[in-house]
Amino acid sequence: MDVKSKNEGCSFSKRDAIGFLFVLPMLFGIFLFVIYPMIASLIFSFQQTNGVSGTWVGVSNYRSILTDSVFWKSLYNTVYMGIFALLLDICISFILASLINNVKWGKNFFKSVYFLPNVVSVVATSILFSFLFYPNEVGLMNFFLGKFGIKPVGWFTNPSYAKWGIILMSLWRSIGYDSIIFLAGLQSVPSELYEAAEVDGATGLKKWWHITIPSMRPIFVFMIMIGTINAMKRFGDVWMIGGTAGNPSGSLLTVVLYIYRNAFMAAQVGIASAAAYILFVIILLLTILNNKFLNKDTSLY
Template sequence: MLSNKQVIGYLFLLPLIIGVLVFSLYPIGEAFRISLYHHNGVRGVWAGLGNYAFILSDSSFWKALRNTIIMGVMGLGIGLPLSFIVASLINSIVRPGMSVLFKAIYFLPNVTSTIAASIVFLLLFYPTEKGVANTVLNLFGLKPLGWMSDPSYAKISVILMDTWHGVGYSVLIWLAGLQSISRDLYEAAEVDGARKLQQWLYITIPGMKPVIFFMVVMGTINAFKRFGEVYVIGGPDGNPGGSLFTLMLYVYRYGFYTYDFGKAAAASYVIFIIILLFTLLNFKAFKNKD
């Protein structure tokens, strides 16, 4: 039998439990059920694993997966090192007021919506000579580029926008990790004659291993969830030339253009499995062998 205190505790937890069941677990189960049907949102016809077979044989899905992975690798390769360098520089500031100021400056873009940031960058990267970016190139005698209209430059343009938009959040996470490393380790290393580079390699990097793991995992998940910016810039087809067509646009196309919610739900579960596999690979790569 439960005591009165335990009953009261469960009563306080009851709203949260109901919220998780209604808004998390039920949608997950319902989405899996719908993925087994040819479903238009109102009624469905049993399809079994037919939706999954269609998705895995659909060239558009593999194109979306390729674009998503390429943009994800580019985003992680640019955003994480850049934000770590910025965080290290802010962490080295002695005056507390100045460090708070720089934190606020770098975090400021993060509070803007993805839609607003995408529209601003569309204006900056306007594909003619009237765009700000091409105006700067003209000052140096360089030809204008089709930042958002040329498939060769569209991905990097979106990644630059994402880096600007999300670098502040990453900086705060890196800073929290850097400040958790005991200063005694650095002082002991200095006494032993270790140089700054050696301290960075043998103290900072190992000490930041859990934070690096978190940043890589969250960056991977966010890369597979990329939607808002590519939709605003490239539309539902991920233009130019389908270079911005991501997995989320693939799901959106079937869910809200053809109203084939069965295929959209199946695609969502396939994406979930892919994210799970990448997460397990990250766990294995960062596993502590000591």
């Protein structure tokens, strides 16, 4: 009887065939647009090729990238903007979500208002901030700074400020979305914990510090991991502001922009593919480290 039930469990029925038939287009799409490009890119990374024809060069492309100062500069720019943007985004969006969670009325209004920038495309956001951060008094930001006697700042024209201009621009676009994620987590914190803390005489700040923040640890872990991955893939905003050269003076050149330049401008698909796999390994290692050190014990008890 056990053998019969085992055979029935392993049988392939007509209903199963129909199910696989419905899934087949998706599987074909995954293979065509995900698996095949990954395999092809891995092969290209060991070739000197323009994407059509090439010769096998082994690990020469990887060696060339790891000794290229431009690549290391792009990696530095990517990490620099990623770290500060991620830290500011998580802190500000969590505080904002905590404030929205405590308002007595208008929660949906505030959620809608803060979420609106996320609906705007990267291209539109870049155009908007290129006017806001215009390098003379015409720019709205410099106009207000001038009211306090501060000279105009070259937000996107001065290498010393360009990265921070991008960081501020990315914050404007991402804070609303991240606040919604944090707000969803805040509303799942058991009210009994706050009631017990009130009985013990805890103030609002102490409840926020000792109950809210520890309860939100899984959300923090998720936001840090996703934020790290997105930060390492930065491309659209720096390309719109600094162009393919990452101007001013290469201060906005990121790793993905480095890959784009080699693939589509220099026709060095082998170099670009190798750089893409190096970036893949970096993101993989960062994800593993984040998961290991941040996700040890996500329970409150």
